[in-house]
Amino acid sequence: MPQEYVSLFSESAHIERHFSGSLTAGSKFYSDAQEIVTKRAEQELKNAFGVALQQSKEVGRVVLTLKYDRPIGTDALVDLAGQSEDKLHRLVRDSGTSYEAIFTAVEMNQQEIPKTSIVTIIAGPYGQTGKWGIYTIYPGREAPPFPSEKQSAEVREANIAYWKTHGFYATREEIQAHPTAPPETPLAVSGAKLPLHQNKPV
Numbered sequence: 001m002p003q004e005y006v007s008l009f010s011e012s013a014h015i016e017r018h019f020s021g022s023l024t025a026g027s028k029f030y031s032d033a034q035e036i037v038t039k040r041a042e043q044e045l046k047n048a049f050g051v052a053l054q055q056s057k058e059v060g061r062v063v064l065t066l067k068y069d070r071p072i073g074t075d076a077l078v079d080l081a082g083q084s085e086d087k088l089h090r091l092v093r094d095s096g097t098s099y100e101a102i103f104t105a106v107e108m109n110q111q112e113i114p115k116t117s118i119v120t121i122i123a124g125p126y127g128q129t130g131k132w133g134i135y136t137i138y139p140g141r142e143a144p145p146f147p148s149e150k151q152s153a154e155v156r157e158a159n160i161a162y163w164k165t166h167g168f169y170a171t172r173e174e175i176q177a178h179p180t181a182p183p184e185t186p187l188a189v190s191g192a193k194l195p196l197h198q199n200k201p202v
Contacts, residue, residue, distance in 0.1 A: 004130055005046060006126065015134075018138045019031070025178060027073060033073060037066070044064055063122050065118060074116065074140070076114075077140055078167055078168060081165065088167075092180070105169070112169075120140065122134070122137075147163060
């Protein structure tokens with residue numbers, strides 16, 4: 001059972017990809033909301049962990065949803081049904097890392113990406129280390145993780161099915177920052193083995 005809470009602020013890589021200015025495709029926090037959201041998220045996670053320990057309960061994976069009274073960022077998650085083919089780009093996220101994944105981007109101007117007042121936080125145990133903390137935090141609706149060969153066959157197939165029909169709105173600049181995946185590449189891959197080419201500015 002996890003006994004040590006790992007601060008959200010010590011796991012900056014999970015947060016900064018969703019900050020304004022990041023070129024990683026996905027939902028982004030507005031710059032004026034980043035500090036407010038992360039401070040509240042840290043407190044909510046500490047509370048969830050502390051309550052579970054006090055009650056001697058197993059502290060497993062948790063999903064928290066925070067709501068605000070104004071937009072705090074963009075929700076880039078998009079259903080691919082009905083999207084124009086000339087706006088679709090098959091790309092690689094986190095290329096060359098253990099988190100490498102294939103996804104579909106739908107090209108969109110920044111100002112047209114939907115706004116959201118919802119924050120999703122996902123946290124849980126860090127394997128068998130006895131530590132517990134954030135997996136990810138982002139503005140917008142909850143979505144399943146990208147498929148991976150590390151997942152069970154059942155979970156992987158469910159995630160493949162979801163990401164075949166969903167993707168992210170992304171700006172031209174974000175699209176150009178990601179390598180392009182060959183059309184035949186399967187969605188579930190294990191990092192750094194893909195025959196990729198880097199997008200070039202047009």
